[in-house]
Structures are given as C-alpha cells and as structure tokens.
Amino acid sequence: MIAEILSIGTELLMGQIANTDAQYISGRLSELGIGLYRQQVVGDNPGRVKEALSAALSRADLVITTGGLGPTEDDLTKEMVAEVFGLPMVLDGDSLRAIEAFMGSVGHPMAENNRKQAWFPQGAIILPNACGTAPGCVVEAGEKAVAVLPGPPHELKDMFEKQLAPYLMARSGEHMESRYLRIFGIGESAVENKLRDLFHSDNPTLALYCGPGEVQARITARGDDAGALIGPVADEIRARLGDAVYGEGLDNSIEKVVVGLLRERGETITFAESCTGGMLAARLVDVPGASNVLNEAHVTYADAAKARVLGVKPETLERYTAVSAQCAREMAEGARRVSGATWAAATTGYAGPDGGEDGTPAGTVFIAVSGPDGTTVEERHFKGTRQFVRTVATSWALNAVRKRMEGVGSRE
Amino acid sequence: MIAEILSIGTELLMGQIANTDAQYISGRLSELGIGLYRQQVVGDNPGRVKEALSAALSRADLVITTGGLGPTEDDLTKEMVAEVFGLPMVLDGDSLRAIEAFMGSVGHPMAENNRKQAWFPQGAIILPNACGTAPGCVVEAGEKAVAVLPGPPHELKDMFEKQLAPYLMARSGEHMESRYLRIFGIGESAVENKLRDLFHSDNPTLALYCGPGEVQARITARGDDAGALIGPVADEIRARLGDAVYGEGLDNSIEKVVVGLLRERGETITFAESCTGGMLAARLVDVPGASNVLNEAHVTYADAAKARVLGVKPETLERYTAVSAQCAREMAEGARRVSGATWAAATTGYAGPDGGEDGTPAGTVFIAVSGPDGTTVEERHFKGTRQFVRTVATSWALNAVRKRMEGVGSRE
Numbered sequence: 001m002i003a004e005i006l007s008i009g010t011e012l013l014m015g016q017i018a019n020t021d022a023q024y025i026s027g028r029l030s031e032l033g034i035g036l037y038r039q040q041v042v043g044d045n046p047g048r049v050k051e052a053l054s055a056a057l058s059r060a061d062l063v064i065t066t067g068g069l070g071p072t073e074d075d076l077t078k079e080m081v082a083e084v085f086g087l088p089m090v091l092d093g094d095s096l097r098a099i100e101a102f103m104g105s106v107g108h109p110m111a112e113n114n115r116k117q118a119w120f121p122q123g124a125i126i127l128p129n130a131c132g133t134a135p136g137c138v139v140e141a142g143e144k145a146v147a148v149l150p151g152p153p154h155e156l157k158d159m160f161e162k163q164l165a166p167y168l169m170a171r172s173g174e175h176m177e178s179r180y181l182r183i184f185g186i187g188e189s190a191v192e193n194k195l196r197d198l199f200h201s202d203n204p205t206l207a208l209y210c211g212p213g214e215v216q217a218r219i220t221a222r223g224d225d226a227g228a229l230i231g232p233v234a235d236e237i238r239a240r241l242g243d244a245v246y247g248e249g250l251d252n253s254i255e256k257v258v259v260g261l262l263r264e265r266g267e268t269i270t271f272a273e274s275c276t277g278g279m280l281a282a283r284l285v286d287v288p289g290a291s292n293v294l295n296e297a298h299v300t301y302a303d304a305a306k307a308r309v310l311g312v313k314p315e316t317l318e319r320y321t322a323v324s325a326q327c328a329r330e331m332a333e334g335a336r337r338v339s340g341a342t343w344a345a346a347t348t349g350y351a352g353p354d355g356g357e358d359g360t361p362a363g364t365v366f367i368a369v370s371g372p373d374g375t376t377v378e379e380r381h382f383k384g385t386r387q388f389v390r391t392v393a394t395s396w397a398l399n400a401v402r403k404r405m406e407g408v409g410s411r412e
Numbered sequence: 413m414i415a416e417i418l419s420i421g422t423e424l425l426m427g428q429i430a431n432t433d434a435q436y437i438s439g440r441l442s443e444l445g446i447g448l449y450r451q452q453v454v455g456d457n458p459g460r461v462k463e464a465l466s467a468a469l470s471r472a473d474l475v476i477t478t479g480g481l482g483p484t485e486d487d488l489t490k491e492m493v494a495e496v497f498g499l500p501m502v503l504d505g506d507s508l509r510a511i512e513a514f515m516g517s518v519g520h521p522m523a524e525n526n527r528k529q530a531w532f533p534q535g536a537i538i539l540p541n542a543c544g545t546a547p548g549c550v551v552e553a554g555e556k557a558v559a560v561l562p563g564p565p566h567e568l569k570d571m572f573e574k575q576l577a578p579y580l581m582a583r584s585g586e587h588m589e590s591r592y593l594r595i596f597g598i599g600e601s602a603v604e605n606k607l608r609d610l611f612h613s614d615n616p617t618l619a620l621y622c623g624p625g626e627v628q629a630r631i632t633a634r635g636d637d638a639g640a641l642i643g644p645v646a647d648e649i650r651a652r653l654g655d656a657v658y659g660e661g662l663d664n665s666i667e668k669v670v671v672g673l674l675r676e677r678g679e680t681i682t683f684a685e686s687c688t689g690g691m692l693a694a695r696l697v698d699v700p701g702a703s704n705v706l707n708e709a710h711v712t713y714a715d716a717a718k719a720r721v722l723g724v725k726p727e728t729l730e731r732y733t734a735v736s737a738q739c740a741r742e743m744a745e746g747a748r749r750v751s752g753a754t755w756a757a758a759t760t761g762y763a764g765p766d767g768g769e770d771g772t773p774a775g776t777v778f779i780a781v782s783g784p785d786g787t788t789v790e791e792r793h794f795k796g797t798r799q800f801v802r803t804v805a806t807s808w809a810l811n812a813v814r815k816r817m818e819g820v821g822s823r824e
Binding site for chain 1: 424428430431441450484485514544564566687689692696698702703708710712798
C-alpha cells in the first residue's frame, strides 16, 4: 500500500509551527510497512485543498489528511473530501452528542459553529475524538481511501494509535521491519565508502541519515522473514565499522548509551566543562534515571574557577593556557577527585566566534576522560557556529566516555 | 512573487526528523512579503524529485529546495534541477578549492565523492557554504528561479540569512520592515486578548508566534515609511504588556538580555542547578561574551552534592526535601557565596516522568534568585515531557534573573 500525507493549515505556511504531525505519521507508516513517497502542505484554501487531494489520490492508495477540522469557516477538509468523491455531507447524531458532552466536560457552552464538526461525507467511517471536539473519519472509494485526522498533535496521536493504526494494519497486509545502527566518529561519505556494495540490495534496503556529528544506518526488510534478512546485514556493518557503531534504535543516543553503561555497572560520572558550559550535564540529565549516575558536575569557565573548584595548577594555566591538553587532563582528574565519581569528562576549547589570542583557531577543543585506569586526552577541531561547535564537542566527549568504558580507548 | 518549498530527503518520509527547514523558510518568506501556498516533501528518488520540481515551477515563480546536496550517490538535487532546465553540469573550481580547504580545516582527507559537491547546473549563481562542504546555488530561467539549499539546519540558516535573503529582497522589490517584541510569562491567548484591536490593521500587520514558554509579536509594515508605521504600535504593545516584554529582535532571547544586563553593569552570575541539570549554564554560554559574566556554575543533582558544594543544610533537606523553596533558597545563596558572583539562580524540582515520593507532582520546580538585595523564590508547575519541563524551567529562571536585575521583582 502506498500512502501520501496532505497537511492542511495556513499556520504551516506561515512557519508558525513545524509539521510534527507529518513527522509522526511518517514514522508510524514506516513501522507499519506502508510506503510513503510524498508529503504535501497547503493552506486553508478550498481550491488548493481540492487540487492537492486529487493529485494525491491519483498517485496513492491512501491519503491521510491532517488539520482543517475545526469549527470555523476556513476549516474545510471534510467538505473538500466530499466534493472530490462526489458525496453529500450528512449530520451524525452520535458525533453531535459527543461534542456536546465534551464541551460540557471542559465547562464551555456548545457554540453553534461546533455543530459543523458533526457533519461528514456520506458513508464515512467516523473516528471519535477522545481529546477534543473534532472527530476524524475514513472515506473509502473502491481501492482508494482518505483518512481525515485533526491537527492538534495530541488529538491526532490518540486517534492514530487507537483507531487508524488498527484499521491500516487490517487493510495493508505486508510485513516490514527496520533496524537502526547509530554511528559516531566517521563522516557520512566515509561510512558510505565502507558500505558501498550493501546499498545495491533491494530487500533489505540500506539508507544513511546524517545528524549533528553522527550517522544512522537504517536497514529495512519486507516480507514474513524480514527480521532474518536484516540480521546478517547488521552484523556485516558492525564488522566493517567496528567501535564506531555505538548502539541501535531510532530514539537511541550517545547519552542514553553512557547512562546505560554506568547503570549496568553501578558507576557514576561527573563533568568539568569549560567551552561546553553545562551541555554535557544537560544532555546526560535528559535521560530519565540520570540521577542514579550523576551526583554533581561543574562548569568552570574562568581560569580562577578551574583552579579553585577543580585544583588545576596555576603553572599549567600559565604555561599552556586553559585551552590545552594539560589543562583538560587536570580538569578531568580534579573533577573526579572532588566528586568521588568513577568517571569524569572535561572539555576546554574555543567555541567561537573568536579563537585564542595565541592564534589557536575557534573550534579547537580538548576532551579529557579520567577513570579508574587513567586519563586520556584528545584534541579536536570543529567548524561551524558557536552553538554547533559546542553541540558536537559535547557529543564527542560523550563518545569518548563510551569508548573508554567499553575499553576501546587506550591510555595516553 | 509566489514561492514554493520542495524538501528532498528520505529521512523526512521515514519520520526521523521534523521538517524544521520548511518551517524556517516559511517564516522568513512571510517576513519578506513573499507568498507561499505549498510545501512538498519527496525522498531521494530522481523521478519524484523531477516531477515535484516541474509541478512546483508550473505554479510558482520561485522554488526553494532543501536537502540532497551531500556527497553520496542518492544526493541528486542539483542534477535534477539541471535536467528540468536542460542545462549541463559544470565543475566550479572555487567551490572545489573551498571544499578541500574545509575538509583540511576539520582534519579529514578530501574524499573522492566530495568532488561531486563542486558541480553545478551551468550558469548557476553559487552560494558558498560557510558551515559545511555543500554549496548551494540559484538557477534562473526567465521569470522563474530555483534556489537550492543544503539540508542541515545550521548550514541552511547561515546561507539563507547571508546570501539568499538579500538576493530575494533585491528580486522582489517592495520595501518591508518587521519588528519583533519578545514576551515572557503570559500565554498566547492572554496576549491576544490584550492586543485584540491591534490585529485589525492591514499596514502594519500584527502576528503572534508561540515558542516554548514564550510569545513573539511580529509587527510588519510595507512601504517607504514602514519604520514610522511600526513605532507607535510597538509602543502601544509595550504599554499594554508592561514588563512581560523582555526585549526585541528575531534572534534575541532571555539569555542574551541577561548577559547584556550583566555586562552593562560589570556584574557576574552563577547557577546551582538540580532538575535543569546544566541547561541554565549551557543557555547562558550560548551567548558570545558569556565568559565576561560567568566564571563558574554547579550542577548539584544529589542531596550530598547540594550540601557539600553549596552548603545546603542537612536539616533543610531532611525537613523539607530537596524539592522545596527552602532548599532552592539555600542553593542560590550558597552558590553566590562560594563563587563570589553578584547574582545566583537555583533550580530544584521534578522534571518527570516521576514526581516526588511525597506526592509532589512531576513538573513542580522551585526557582530562587539571590543577589545584592536578597533572595526571592518562586514555585512553578509545568506540564509536559521531561525535556519540556527542563527547558521551560530554565527560561523561567532566566526571566526571574532578568526581572530582579530590572528591579521588577520584590524581595520575598
């Protein structure tokens, strides 16, 4: 089955919101094994909605619309679906009563224009809305179908999960599975070069996605033996990329892997941050359960703070400056000592826009990891905005911890 | 001028990322007074890219594409633009040297497939990429034009602001000006109610945008006297909203305002973070020049760290727990004392998914600000994911600092 998403809403064309509804539906269709080749966005304009809907129906078996189900005059999705299929609009009594009950439950009187939300193209399968006043619906016409969903994300998700997903699974049939390998420390083109021959297969297929500082490889297979087809490809990728593969899963991340490793071993970590200025701690604390592995962390931005809080030697700062391997090492060792944590990671560098007065370029960052078996330091050079340098330096530091914990890194 | 956005990337159809590029461009086109009626998304498929591009060109004067400029074989945007316009691809020597220089500066050897990024449709206006290897371009054909931008958001924004926006302004003609008022601490509907009559004007127009925890009001005027039309409306909004307006400007932020206030006065700040776990420091350090106002900050996640690093009394933790006004107050006062900073802000709360064992709900956060004239504490209740609660709590803490510094808050 091939689907297409048609998002309707002028707020999307004004840039007021990101189209997270389309992202959500796309991800779920992929998991359900339903092909998706296009998304379209149009405003609340009858002509363009009709035109976009007709074009989508000419290409896809299933069109999923979002938005345009509100009570106001410019909400016209159901009306346009009815016109495209040549169906009259009819009032649904159950929906009218449900809307009345919902308005009562939130303490609002039923407005006259809410009645509009109880009208549907004749013959539509109605999808009640558990979180709002706008019911959705599915309109079937031969081999084709249009599913009409509300725009507010929490209403849409509830309706998709509880009503549309079961409907689509029954309608589609074909099984599809995906696995995601998370890769850090090699660029997209280097990954592609190492995996070149694996891209030629039709089933499973292999695709690469590029995130800030990392690459994801998606392996997708169709058919009843999808899982069995994916396994050997994943093994082959792991064999070729080695420890650059840090984990698996669509919503995995380096910070999750690090928290997982620490929890597994009952160990703790601390951070001594200069240029990343709190990002390392903030990323780790994003992971639920971080309180089990992080007791404290320190942002030591000024030289004096590096000395007082972490015990970095004044001679080190004088001789090598704060942006040096020596300083990074003493920051990590000091943070580990004062906190009593099993591991400590430290960052010091020039995030930009300016570099050092000694000519060290912006983007230069030293990353130190101190642990039970010693301290390692790496020097990195990143290019981009201040925000980008800090974000990527944070990821490299987390990856350095991961490699040390996995015993991959060697002592300096 | 009518524009259309064509986003190219299978990752969008897999739901791996939200189409924030389209959101960004849509917002900027609206500010530039360029009409936008449609967005399309297709995967890295030559046939569908060509078809979508041709359809867009049949409807719009300007098509802006995003993505598909990488070094890999499935990156084919420029090639498809060349095919649609019937142009050969030619190698641009300057771009090739820039790519080589970029790869060298980040310490990677130039991969053979990076050369691909230096080829363009003949006659294209090349848009160099300051943040990555993929240059963009504009291809003009009579009244129509296609602007080709890279997918990574930071590369796209830099290229849009510095190169495409000036090009579009020159191409479009009409003078237009916008001013942005940044509003914190009142919800969108409350702002709308207070400004209701101001939305009826055609020139200037007023629009509201909702960010996490904040609202922006955009005032846009057309014509040679645009600036003079905007002024009185901005004054009226400030009069009605009072100290909820914390600043102006599209890329202003509470952290920038706080850094600005501190620098103006030659003062410093420090943070004691529990639930925000480094986000406060990280947000402040995002602002260039933060090193002048922040020497150090502390993440004290565990009770023992709150006591040892900040001197929070064990009795306080015992009697009130760490999530209490008393603890927040002692954290802020302790941080100010140990760092010697002029100001200190502290956060402690339950970010979720779990609340406290004593029944305190997730989303409860205490925010304390300590300064030369004493300490204030506020209790807030946020609703949303762990990430959302932490982000919004960080903004409220920064706003609390801003209000104290402006002398708006009163001592507890």
